[in-house]
Amino acid sequence: MAWTDEDAAWMNRAIILARKGNAGSGTNGIGCVIVRDGELIGEGCNEVEFRHDPTAHAEIVAIRRAGQRLESPALRDAVLYTTLQPCGMCTMASIWAKIGRIVYGAGRDDVHAEYFEDRHLDTVDFIRDAFRTDLTLEGGLMAVECAALYVPADAIIPKDKQFNR
Numbered sequence: 001m002a003w004t005d006e007d008a009a010w011m012n013r014a015i016i017l018a019r020k021g022n023a024g025s026g027t028n029g030i031g032c033v034i035v036r037d038g039e040l041i042g043e044g045c046n047e048v049e050f051r052h053d054p055t056a057h058a059e060i061v062a063i064r065r066a067g068q069r070l071e072s073p074a075l076r077d078a079v080l081y082t083t084l085q086p087c088g089m090c091t092m093a094s095i096w097a098k099i100g101r102i103v104y105g106a107g108r109d110d111v112h113a114e115y116f117e118d119r120h121l122d123t124v125d126f127i128r129d130a131f132r133t134d135l136t137l138e139g140g141l142m143a144v145e146c147a148a149l150y151v152p153a154d155a156i157i158p159k160d161k162q163f164n165r
């Protein structure tokens with residue numbers, strides 16, 4: 001994948017947000033930045049615990065902020081950068097938000113399965129099957145740095161302690 005310096009700079013900003021999320025109280029280490037025409041229009045980290053809201057994933061937080069800022073639900077031509085491959089909910093939200101491009105850092109196989117809700121379906125499946133054909137998905141930008149934010153794929157975690165159970 002040929003990443004631009006701009007891609008790297010925005011992902012770096014998402015990583016900084018994720019680190020802040022890990023350090024904050026009630027926020028979690030997933031960072032998301034939404035950009036359009038080279039301008040930041042929304043960003044956020046995971047606020048599920050902080051807001052007592054299971055839908056407050058970083059991507060949803062950033063999409064809400066971008067919509068408020070643009071006073072529009074349609075984020076056409078925007079690029080969404082996220083440190084971790086989006087879950088099904090966030091992928092669907094991106095489709096509905098008319099986002100033009102999703103770029104993620106760590107992929108599903110780079111981290112523990114507890115970060116994902118579905119055993120088989122993932123971001124790629126939802127995008128492949130969407131009515132929209134103008135949304136692209138690219139993964140693996142700064143994947144090593146991003147994966148380091150999360151529990152490794154081979155970690156042993158009791159089932160009752162996993163996020164998705």
Ligand SMILES: [Zn+2]
Binds near residue numbers: 058090
């Ligand atoms: Zn999500």
